[in-house]
Amino acid sequence: MTHKQLVLDNWEFRASGDESWLPAAVPGTVHTDLLRSGLIDQPFYGTNEHRLQWIDKKDWEYRTTLQLDEGWESLAVTELNFAGLDTYADVYVNNVHALSADNMFLAWTVDVKGLLRAGENEILVKFRSVVTEDLPKLEQLGYDLPAPNDQSELGGLEEKRISVFARKAPYHYGWDWGPRFLTSGIWREAVLTGRNAAAIADVYIRQDEVKEASARLTAIVEVDAPDSWAGTLRMTVEGQEWTREVTLEPGKGVVELDLVIDQPRLWWCNGLGAPELTTFRAELLENGAVLADAEVRTGLREIKLIRQPDAKGASFKFELNGVPVFAKGANHIPNDSFITEVSEERYRHEIASAAESNMNMLRVWGGGFYEEEVFYRLCDEYGLLVWQDFMFACSMYPGDEVFLENVRKEAEYNVRRLRNHPCIALWCGNNEIDSAWAQFEENKGWGWKEKLSGEVRETLWTAYEEIFHRILPEAVTAHHPGIDYWPSSPLRELTNDADQHSVRIAGDGDVHYWGVWHGIEPFENYNVKVGRFMSEYGFQSFPELKSVLTYAEEKDMELESEVMLAHQKNGRGNQIIKEYMDIYLPEAKDFKSFLYMSQILQAEAMRMAIESHRRNKPYCMGTLYWQMNDCWPVASWAGMDYYGRWKALQYTARRSFNDVMLSVEVTDGDNVQVHAVSDLPGALAGALVLRLHAFSGAVLKEWKQSVQLAADSSAVVFTVPLAELMAGLDAKQVVLAASLLAEDGTLLERKEHYFAAAKELTLEQPVLTVAEVPGSGGLSFTVSTDVLARGVYLTAEQEGIFSDNYFDLLPGQVKTVQFLRRRADAAAGAGMETGAGAGVETVETGAKAGAGAGVATGVKAGAGVPYFVPAAPQGLEVRSMADYVN
Known part of the structure; x- marks a missing residue:
């Protein structure tokens, strides 16, 4: 039987109406294609963002030509598959309209058998501007939908906030840490497939009951057959085999097969055990021969959100395989404004950094996008749980049936796409909307509803409940049973009264505490403002000088320069950093020193918060700071900057998240x-x-x-x-x-x-001494001092991290440190992962970091080559806080 596949990767693009075509990358975006053709300046440099807002006002076209042999015409099924189209698109095959798309978060498949021919074929994709598409929707609605993070003024739209109408990554419209770049393009793979026989369209390993003694599973196999078919379904896993005779009608059908695995290798999160992964193979057999096959890899585990009433309210904690997990981690945002620029190596750097930082959970925040497959695969491999938001954040949304149906399809598709990943611990409806709207408390929340009429308020809340209390939880229940759904973060519980909203810290639900930073409260409030699960809190800093110099020049090195303000999206952010610094730290001697001091300030705030949350265990059972990463070089809440360079916060989090x-x-x-x-x-x-x-x-x-x-x-x-x-x-x-x-x-x-x-x-000026450890081959060195040295800061010319950095050092202590370079070829092989502090001496006694009863400190079992590799640092320099203050 014949199966054919052709990846469509030879594309060109143009603005609609232009005569000339230019080379295009697929997957890609129009902004990055324009940049590669030399038609725009680097979007992240200086204030270039402001001058590139014209791009989203135009329509764009992409085309490719295919040479097909005659064999394609004889196939029973021929389909064109787009894994991602951003966002309003029409697809034409040989000048015939084949498909209309209206959701960035969906895959699109269309039958093109009657549209293709032997020889040359043209595929044309026309993208309509989201601005011109959605402005009429706002005008027709007649009132504004709250969307405060939509930087419409920067986009030349005055206060016309249209981000809520498109099912497109919300952060593309701007956020208080990110720029406004409304991309268009074919952002995931495009493939032409053809076949004459039945194919396996999907395999889901439903985990009905997973215990140490045995795992009861159901293999749910979706088969797509062009004609009636009878044969055998065979499932194999680690030497075990199950079969079932099946008879299928033409079209898509589902076959279920019960599986039992004795003494299963359980999947554990980082810190609790090995993240064991198991591969399941499904095969369709016809007369004993394999007609079609598919493999999925998952981890066998049971994950639950436990909300149990107690004397202080109700718990909010995760249990993995019956073991309570104190969640330690951060909030993840997209790694780039241009999603297709993120390589597997960049993803691995983020996930390996999280594991090295002793994290066990990342929250995929609802203003970005449902992440790429590689993100979840790496979380599976490194043992990082994922709190997964649906893509709704800080806005109210339309409630018309067209929009709601689009959301239904989006939810079903993405839940089905991600459900085999053992890392998925929770599906969450949205970010901050319940508390922002505060339906059941007047004059609470963010002041949205008070500006609207009673009729409009009722309309918007009805739409809210339809999406977040019905459509999304129904999708999770139907397609990912056993995984909990949480309607909004933060939330206390669905009560349909004032007790529902997390507008103050209470004894139940999860908490976003922003009294420090937005509320200008003192750091010390972290010690008393503690909830059951701290799912957001944070403090800003600048990236290091090396990163700042990628978007600014010497003349821009002032706190309030035009460029510094362009790379500070949080209003008074730079001044807020300065105000807190005046309270807690000595004065920086110049702006370049201010960059370093801002990181010391941020790290101290987050240290206080994390320690307070962990001290209050088991009342508090989770601490996820805002935020892990950046989508461009900017002053922000991130612990790692856009280039993956660890700030002081990342090192502090690593120490603060240590098992002991x-x-x-x-x-x-x-x-x-x-x-x-x-x-x-x-x-x-x-x-x-x-x-x-x-x-x-x-x-x-x-x-x-x-x-x-x-x-x-x-x-x-x-x-x-x-x-x-x-x-x-x-x-x-x-x-x-x-x-x-x-x-x-x-x-x-x-x-x-x-x-x-x-x-x-x-404080006095310390004299810091660096010496190579004898016999280490230049891979280990010691740092010592003659007087107290605060914020000891190590730098090297290569890209990488140190086993410890931004630490305090007393005379008599000898700090042993290694430099760990990023392994650029790490993406070449699967499973190249490292445990927290893998084999790295970071304390003066020479003990390995994180050493403790029952905890592996080296490379994880079967991991292969670690991502962070010891190397001799080139151009090693060491400074301390005394070098940066007056």
Whole structure:
């Protein structure tokens, strides 16, 4: 039987009405095609964004020609498949209209058997401007739909916010960290397929019950047969085999087969075990011969969202294979304004960075897009759970039947597309809309509904409930059973009264806490504003100088320069950073120093938040900061900048997410408390050593005691009155160093605590010494100092990370560090992954980072070559905070 496939990748494009055609990349976008042809300047440089808004006002055309042999004409089925069209498009085959598309998030397939011929064929795709397509919808509606992140003014549309009408990535219209680039193009693969026989269209491994003893599964196989067909379905997995005789009518049919696997290899998230993956093979047999086949890879696991009433409200926690998971991670946004520019290596860098940072969860935020397959595959491999938003954020949406039907198709398609990935832990309806609208509380939320008439308010809320309380949960229930649905983040619970909205921190639901930053509240509020699951919070910083110089020149190096403001999308963002810096840090000596100091500030804010959330376990069972990454080079909340360079925040998150953590807190009762937090599955015995140091390194006071930490616990392990601790000492001249040692003396965790703000400390200029570790081949080196050095900052000429960076160092400590380069060829092989702190010495005792009972610290089992590879750093330099302040 004949099966044919032709990938369509030889394209050209033009603006509609132009005579000449130019080469185009597919997958791609019109902006990147224009850039490659030299017709526009680099979109991210300077203020070029403002001068490229004309692109989205035009219609664009893409075409390709195919040479087909006569064999194509004899095939029973010939289909043209577009995995992604952005967004309003008409497809013509040999000048005959074949398809109309209106949703960026859908794949489009059309039967073209009668439209193709032997010889030359032309495929033409005409993209209509989303601006000219959707402006009439707004005018016809007669009132504005709330969409505050739509930067319509920058796009030349005044206050006409049209982003809500198109099923297109919302961030393309601008956000408070991203530019406005309304792309068009064939953004996922285009393929022509043909066949004479039945084909397997989809395989879903439904996990009915997964336990350590056995996994009860159902293989749901969708078969597309051009004619009636009878034969055998065979499923194989790891040496086991199941078969079923089937008879199919023409068209699509579904065949189910029950599977039982004894002693299954369970999939675990990072920190709890190996992310074991299992491959299932489906085959259609005709007279014993394989007619069609398909493979899917999944992980066998049970994941649940547990919301159990308790004395303080109701829990909000995930359980994986019956084990509670404290979620540690961040919010993920798209890695680029131009999605097709993100290579597998860039995805691997992000996911490997998350795993290296001891994360176990990423939230795919609802203002981007349903991510590429490689993103979820890597999350599967590295053991990262995914909180998956549907693509709705910070807006109210139309409720007409055409729009709602489009949403139904989008939900079904994307749930089905992603459901085999074991990383998917939760489907969430939208980002922040329930609390922004606050239906059941007048004068709460974001002030949207108060500007609208009662009739309009009712209309919009009816549409909201139809989408988020019916269409989306029905799609999850029907196509991804066993995975929980959460209507909006944040939310307390669906109660249809004022208790529903997360407009204040309560004892249930998830929380977006923005009192720090948007509310200009002090960092210390992180210690008291703690919910059951902190799904958003954050603080901004600038990227490092090397990254800033990719979009700015020396003349632009001012906080309020035109270019700096163009690369700060959050209104007063630059001034907010400055205001907080004036409170907490010494004054930066110039703008380039301000870049570094902004990262120190951001890292300190997030350290306080993460430690507070983890101290409050099990009341709080998740902390996902905003945000993991950037879509262009910009001042933002990201822990890694657009180029993947780790900010101080990323290193701080790595330390703060360690399986064993110490946290020092001064309570309202003026007691100094040392908390020990363990995410380990087993109990831990060790010793706590506390030393109060002068900045010269001298030990002023010392305490040592044994510690018994229960599995998966948080406890206060030491308390001393502040007055006793500081008796006769100046708070501006001492630091408390807390160390937790394993029974064999291995250092598990170390934490410094200061008793005055950094701006008040009496610091001297340290002399930092770097020395190669003998016998390391230049791969390891030590850092030491003569006086307290804060924010020790290592740099190298190559792209990569350090095993630790932006750390504080006291005299007498010898910090052993490695440089880890990005492995550019990592995408060449599957499974090249590394565990947190893989084989890297990062503490002065030489203990491996993250070492603890039952936790692997090297490359994960069967992982192959790690992504981050030790290398000798070129042009190594070391500085500290003292080099950047007056």
